[in-house]
Amino acid sequence: MARRSQTETAVLGALSMHPMTAYALREAIRDVLGHFWSESFGQIYPTLGALERQGHVERREGPRSGSSTFVITDSGTARLRELLNEPITAAPPRNGLLLRLFFGRTLGVRKCRELLLEAKADAERNLAGYEGLARKISAEEKDSPDLPYVLTTISAGRRSAENVIAWADEALALLGDIPADDTTPTNGESS
Amino acid sequence: MARRSQTETAVLGALSMHPMTAYALREAIRDVLGHFWSESFGQIYPTLGALERQGHVERREGPRSGSSTFVITDSGTARLRELLNEPITAAPPRNGLLLRLFFGRTLGVRKCRELLLEAKADAERNLAGYEGLARKISAEEKDSPDLPYVLTTISAGRRSAENVIAWADEALALLGDIPADDTTPTNGESS
DNA sequence: TTCCAGAAATATCTAACAGATATAAGCGGC
DNA sequence: GCCGCTTATATCTGTTAGATATTTCTGGAA
Structure with missing residues (x-):
């Protein structure tokens, strides 16, 4: 098709x-x-x-x-x-972070926590970027008829970043109970 | 690479x-x-x-x-x-809905609102699915050491769906001021 | 002024990938 | 015994990301 x-x-x-x-x-x-x-x-x-x-x-x-x-x-x-x-063709999902978390027992809790903290830090950087961008565009394009449309897309990014931050905290809490099981993690050879 | x-x-x-x-x-x-x-x-x-x-x-x-x-x-x-x-390789973003909204002035407000309502309805369906799944897995895998990991991924889906719902409402409000202008797509091309 | 580094710009190639499709075996109902 | 369905295996094509090769232009140092 x-x-x-x-x-x-x-x-x-x-x-x-x-x-x-x-x-x-x-x-x-x-x-x-x-x-x-x-x-x-x-x-x-x-x-x-x-x-x-x-x-x-x-x-x-x-x-x-x-x-x-x-x-x-x-x-x-x-x-x-x-x-x-034309109808929207959805991109097939491919989230490497969630794939790793799903097999988290194989990967090891410690590495999972690391990945979550990284994702959170990324999202915080992005969030700051979106907030700046929204201010900048709102000022520069104050009278453009495109403004409301553009703002919806920026808002999607901002909310998505906020969402990742909140989720990462929840996920870290969910993994909080798991003991730092030394048997699983870190096979020395890779990387 | x-x-x-x-x-x-x-x-x-x-x-x-x-x-x-x-x-x-x-x-x-x-x-x-x-x-x-x-x-x-x-x-x-x-x-x-x-x-x-x-x-x-x-x-x-x-x-x-x-x-x-x-x-x-x-x-x-x-x-x-x-x-x-191995380090996560991020999938390049490809969001057909945001692409259409960005060029919303060309597409027309009416169609934009339609797309937003569709997206919201989809997210509501997904949300119900995630909530059911979380309950089912929590019960069935009550003692599995994989449970907390799986729950983090389900939570990501649930939050993402909730996020889309809230965003769609905000976006609809942002587009609320724009007159329905049926002839909208003026190809005056002035921009 | 010439030379060099790097940016701007054009273009192509390969591997990864999605989705469609072809084919056939087993299985239930009728 | 035929039909339609699901299970199963396999391949092909168009789409895409990202790497890379190459050339032109520009600014600064020698």
Whole structure:
């Protein structure tokens, strides 16, 4: 079944903000959509080629020799609207932390606690980032009609980070009773 | 860089619970780890072959002709411990809902609200599932040393579902001010 | 001014992976 | 004895991440 490339949606979406080179596109996707989306060069180049062939984007002289800036066309905008309306294809879950915790008895309590503390610290860093970002965007784009939409995505990130912090504390408490069983953990050889 | 196959970890982990056929393995991963992990047949068969060649699993007579049951070996258990100790490779984010909301002005407020309501309903279904699962596992595995570990993963799912519900409400409120503008997707492209 | 380091930029290749699909054996009901 | 279902094995294709090769441009040191 279709298994439509979601890359197309992200690329057209980014170009709908303003024209860019492929390189800048990658940067924009990483910096702006990075909280909930990612694309690799390996996808971006072929996708831009296909979109050009279909007339959804046009290639213009880039900022230097051999460089191209891509501009979205009217048909590209229509195509974007079409793609955004397609049903969401859920990404299959792949959470390495939970996989390790599930087999925590094999991994050892100590290492589990370590992983949880790391995850919590990461989430705290992210949380600070989201809070700063929300303030910055709210000020800079005060009158943009895009603002409320962007704020919903930032809020998702912020809440998710808060959630991880609270969960990590609960998980640490759940593992609190388990004795630090020296038989299980740390096989010296790996890493 | 290594780009270690995470499939190996999940397969060995599942087999560490008890011997299974490849088919049952897929079922087990879907039903037991399904909240945070997924594997496809396309990965499971080649991985089992490779693990057999390395002596980490052994192939036994299966429940019927041509069928094989796989058993984890001692070296397989050691390998699992090694893999669990490797650093977590984070899955690149790919959230189709947030991608659509980010470009919400192009998609239209109405559709955004629809998507949010769907997401909330999904989360409510999931939440009920997690709560039931936590009760069931707590009772059935009351004395299992694995229980606290499993409970941390279920709690992650439950909290995540609760989080989506609260976020969806906030997002709907954020979009509340925007007029329903049926013609919304103005391709004026001014932006 | 030339040289060099590093950033910007373009492009390609491989391994990992999801999902679809082909096939067949056993099993119950009718 | 046929049909449909589940169990089971296996493979193929399109999607994707990430590594890497290469070139052009820019700023600073010699």
